[in-house]
Amino acid sequence: LAKTTQPISMDSYEGQEVNITCSHNNIATNDYITWYQQFPSQGPRFIIQGYKTKVTNEVASLFIPADRKSSTLSLPRVSLSDTAVYYCLVGVQSGGYQKVTFGTGTKLQVIP
Amino acid sequence: NAGVTQTPKFQVLKTGQSMTLQCAQDMNHNSMYWYRQDPGMGLRLIYYSASEGTTDKGEVPNGYNVSRLNKREFSLRLESAAPSQTSVYFCASSHSGGDGYEQYFGPGTRLTVT
Numbered sequence: 001l002a003k004t005t006q007p008i009s010m011d012s013y014e015g016q017e018v019n020i021t022c023s024h025n026n027i028a029t030n031d032y033i034t035w036y037q038q039f040p041s042q043g044p045r046f047i048i049q050g051y052k053t054k055v056t057n058e059v060a061s062l063f064i065p066a067d068r069k070s071s072t073l074s075l076p077r078v079s080l081s082d083t084a085v086y087y088c089l090v091g092v093q094s095g096g097y098q099k100v101t102f103g104t105g106t107k108l109q110v111i112p
Numbered sequence: 113n114a115g116v117t118q119t120p121k122f123q124v125l126k127t128g129q130s131m132t133l134q135c136a137q138d139m140n141h142n143s144m145y146w147y148r149q150d151p152g153m154g155l156r157l158i159y160y161s162a163s164e165g166t167t168d169k170g171e172v173p174n175g176y177n178v179s180r181l182n183k184r185e186f187s188l189r190l191e192s193a194a195p196s197q198t199s200v201y202f203c204a205s206s207h208s209g210g211d212g213y214e215q216y217f218g219p220g221t222r223l224t225v226t
Contacts, residue, residue, distance in 0.1 A: 032213065041220070087154060
């Protein structure tokens with residue numbers, strides 16, 4: 001399983017754009033990159049997923065360079081409700097199950 | 113749709129007691145998972161079930177057993193609880209097949225073993 005490295009914590013002011021970078025140097029050809037968000041006392045929630053280049057949805061963008069050894073989750077104009085832990089996962093679906101590893105994540109604190 | 117549901121929400125056990133954590137999903141997913149999350153840590157996979165009738169060990173299976181009762185339900189059993197099993201337990205499910213994936217998580221069961 002590909003190991004991921006991301007900052008332990010980040011602070012941001014409300015209204016700013018936040019970029020969280022994840023390093024995954026040993027990503028395999030078939031691996032996808034997925035980001036989850038977790039609020040205290042809740043299960044993780046899927047944010048976005050990509051394989052290469054750029055993916056955008058209604059809540060975030062995911063930038064993946066050509067070598068795919070890192071990825072950046074971009075949250076536009078964060079609000080206090082975006083305070084959460086963000087996990088970067090790299091893995092593949094194999095044999096009907098998704099082989100991924102959750103690291104310790106990045107704790108984002110949004111400041112008013 | 114309720115998504116993924118877990119029971120109970122909270123449980124306190126004495127060392128050596130047994131219990132079963134229940135999980136059900138109504139999304140017709142093939143794959144189901146059990147994770148544990150210790151304070152300040154990420155999630156660690158205990159067991160998973162790729163499809164109905166199959167189960168396999170994850171990263172930390174010792175002290176646990178699972179049953180995939182049917183496509184909807186996946187239970188986790190602690191035969192003889194230990195304080196080291198104090199944790200929050202999350203069940204998840206996902207569709208299998210196709211490109212990429214997304215896991216849907218339940219609200220968790222907070223277990224304390226004294």
